[in-house]
Amino acid sequence: MYKSALALVLALAVSPALAQRKDCNELKSEIDAKITKNGVQVFTTTIVDKDGPEDGKVVGTCDGGTKKIVYKRGAMADAPGMAPATSKQ
Helix, strand or coil: CHHHHHHHHHHHHHHHHHCCCCCHHHHHHHHHHHHHCCCCCEEEEEEEECCCCCEEEEEEEHHHHEEEEEEECCCEEEEEECCEEECCC
């Protein structure tokens, strides 16, 4: 009985952390920092809708899975439906 109650308490304590929606701009900034730390000089990360175009590699999802962050090494031209791109040089 004690183990069941403990498991329930732990599950309830962890569930808010799992259900939190990550802000896209915050996550994009974190991803940009990691890519820069890995030595990549020129790249683009773009926030697109979940079903939107992806010209590159999906490196994250945000806003509860409604959007995704697409990474492309080098400069990337803006495509219709994409949020403004950020290039690191």
